[in-house]
Amino acid sequence: MADRTGGEPQIDGRSTRWDEHKAQRQVELVDAAVALIEEEGARFRVQRLAERVGLPRSVLYRHFKDRATLDELIRRRVVESFMRRMEPTLTFDGTIEESVRRVVGAHLDWVAQHPRLYAYMGVGEHAMGDGSLVADTKTAIALMLGERFGEVLKTLGVRQAPIRSVAVGIVGFVDTAVNQWVRDPEPEVSEEELRAMLCRSVWAVLDATLRDLGVELSPQHRVADLEKA
Structure with missing residues (x-):
């Protein structure tokens, strides 16, 4: 009134x-x-x-309002759970190898603990297509990683690098591999073997990118020491 x-x-x-x-x-x-x-x-x-x-x-x-509204709210809740697990790992504490293992491990741990929620994100209208909430979340993680990579590279004197594209590729690779593994009724590798394979692959991509930029690093380098260089 x-x-x-x-x-x-x-x-x-x-x-x-x-x-x-x-x-x-x-x-x-x-x-x-x-x-x-x-x-x-x-x-x-x-x-x-x-x-x-x-x-x-x-x-x-x-x-x-309808079933679509309910599904959207469920997706948001699932993504919030996933991001709460991932965000603390993006700080790059310890060595490069430890940082890679922590990020990859957080992704795999969450999926292993919540396989049905992860599967829900790939069913029908919830699929991980362009413009979906899940796709946006993967992009956000990639951008955060890319920004962090970029900060480290700048301390090493590298001002221009396609690091954002590399980060997007790494996130997509890890997510696709984990997605295939969790859906496979007879996985060809164990969870620990998958974890180790993903960590080796991520480091191989980072190492190749760094070498192209004229930077040679050991995975045993501490990230904090690189930032002080």
Whole structure:
């Protein structure tokens, strides 16, 4: 109802409290959907979610515009979980070898711990195509890595390098390899063998790129020492 004195419209406190309640309930339902996917697999049905939370399907949908809206919120929750695992590893502490192993290991650990959530991101409309939330997330990780690589190279006197493209390629390679491994019903290598192979491959790409730029480094170099050089 408008303020009769000519001021701003008055806000009904009951409406605000209801909005907060709906937002909290939506969060709870998305959490329940994520837990359901973890337990039963990527192709979950809304009816199963309704049964899990004890609501009629029609009532559950009052909290979301449609199934696409629910799926989008689930994807965002999954990506948030993945990024919480990845972000602390992008600091490059220790040696180059340790830094590579930490980043690759964080990716593989999260996927190994949440294989059904990872599979969900590749099902149908959730697939990792251009413009998808997952594609944007991989790009964000690559850009963060590229920026960090660039900072180290500048301390070594390298001002211009295609490091962003290299970072995007590395992230894409690791993600594709892990994706194939987790989907393979009979993986050709163990998790630890995959981890070691990915670390060797990432270092091989970095080493080749550095050599092209006239820089020779050992994987045992400490990143902090390079930045002081």
